[in-house]
Amino acid sequence: MKPVSIGIDLGTSGLKALALTPEGHSVAEASASYPLLTPRPGWTEQKPSDWLEATRQALGELAGKLEAAGYTPVALGLSGQMHGAVFLDAWGEVIRPAPLWNDQRTAEACAEIEAAVPRPELIRRTGNPAVTGFQLPKLIWLRRAEGENFARTRRVLLPKDYLAFALTGNAATEPSDASGIGGLNLAAQDWDAEVLAALGLRSELFPEVIPSHGVVGGLRADWARVTGLPEGLPVVAGAGDNAAAAIGLGLSSARPGVGSVSLGTSGVIFLPLERPTPDPQGRIHLFCHADGGYHLLGVTLAAAGSLQWYRDRLAPGVAFDALMQEAAAVAAGSEGLLFMPYLAGERSPHLDPDLRGAWLGLSLAHTRGHLTRALLEGVAFSLKDVLEVMKPLATIRQLLAIGGGARSEVWLSILSAVLGAPLARTPIEEGPARGAALLGLVGAGVYQSVAEMLEATAPEAQAIPAYSEPAYAAAYERFKAGFRAVGSLARGA
Ligand code: ADP
Secondary structure, rough: EEEEEEEEOOOOEEEEEEEEOOOOOOEEEEEEEEEEEOOOOOOOOOOOHHHHHHHHHEEEEEEHHHHHHOOEEEEEEEEOOOOOOEEOOOOOOOOOOOOOOOOOOHHHHHHHHHHHHHHHHHHHHHHHOOOOOHHHHHHHHHHOHHHHHHHHHHHOOOOOHHHHHHHHHOEEEEEHOOOOOEEOOOOOEEEOOOOOOOOOOOOHOEEOOOOOOOOOOOOOOOHHHHOOOOOOOEEEEEHHHHHHHHHHOOOOOOOOOOEEEEEEEEEEEEEEEHHHHHHHHOEEEEEEOOOEEEEEEEEEOOOHHHHHHHHHOOOOOOOHHHHHHHHHHHOOOOHOEEEEOOOOOOOOOOOOOOOEEEEOOOOOOOOHHHHHHHHHHHHHHHHHHHHHHHHHOOOEEEEEEOOOOHOHHHHHHHHHHHHHOOOOEOOOOOOHHHHHHHHHHHHOOOOOHHHHHHHHHHOEEEEEEOOOHHHHHHHHHHHHHHHHHOOOOOOOO
């Protein structure tokens, strides 16, 4: 028998499924997409039935490929978009479309939460303030805006946990995703009865919290029939997308301080921790990791997304590599030109959806190379803003540079010099589905613990030589001063 574990990533634009060998090699993939609904400005929703249809398609395709190649699935692990809310009635039926992580309808609900539980107390207990995207404010919103739907709600599930419920008939969650709800006590890794009571909510609304490698149940016969996967296949709880991606990269809270920095569409710094140490001001997130520990998470909304916008609008048709060469020819500091990368508002550490971007200090002497380099530097400065908040909370030993922007040598050298943290490269590109499949291997008993699995499957990281550039100390101070000076002016109308 050639065993494989299947991992699913229930993303915002689509679902990806892959199969990994016990050694962590990917042998087959399949994907399917679904629409994003925006019924009103600021609202984002998806139909859970669309997720199920995509799951059926992708798992059916994957099962066919595995059978043809002689592989036997031994587990199915889940990961996906965090924070969404699937409201279920007494019969387990979906009550309304699920508001997603990036939905903005909950400002009043967040104020209601922080009126019931003072912000410092909320941060101390749950790791975070009341954040618009989180699940708990969505439930409070439902109570305020759709009282009838709230009265019918017997259970609220996160997206990937709803998928597990559909596949097995059992409801459960796990700490990494549950800590993004807003009602989980981080130290206990279980529901905070006092926070929920202060909001007048029963903890029975939320499912049992099991370990990330825990088995939620066996694959139901009807799903086995439509996908071709074995009935009773253990479905493993898995992890939220960031934690799952980190498991795939081998990031463990047993090696605190070895994290990742992503130059993807958004910029993300993920840093594992042994103990839950929140930023007292709540400027970055603190969540549970999928290995029993914790992690800090900072998200800047436009990282490589800024470069994509810039190339498409101002240099259409020009290859990224060509733009990078022009930027490399400009001196560090872009001769005084600064770029504020807040094209889509910001999350960490300046939580403000209305912030907007800017170039500051433009002169007739500046060329396209200066504009590009300033953009790369500005993104690095905004990630440094996140790292500066993390520094008092954790030791930072090494950051794996990932995402499309990490393909660029010049951007990596800028990031290295600006962050002043050791960077490394990793061969892994599969994202959250890989981590979900790896947690599946633990749930199926192929490995005895998450630690043992990480030991066996963590890819070798290759250190990137450190760059130092004295000009960036002063440029970063100007960036911060620029933010203070024009941040409030450069807001969207
Ligand atoms: P996502 O977060 O959406 O998965 P990716 O991690 O795939 O995005 O990153 C895609 C982005 O990476 C592109 O928008 C572009 O800005 C950047 N990128 C891709 N190739 C290069 C390159 N050779 N040099 C610099 N940046 C690049």
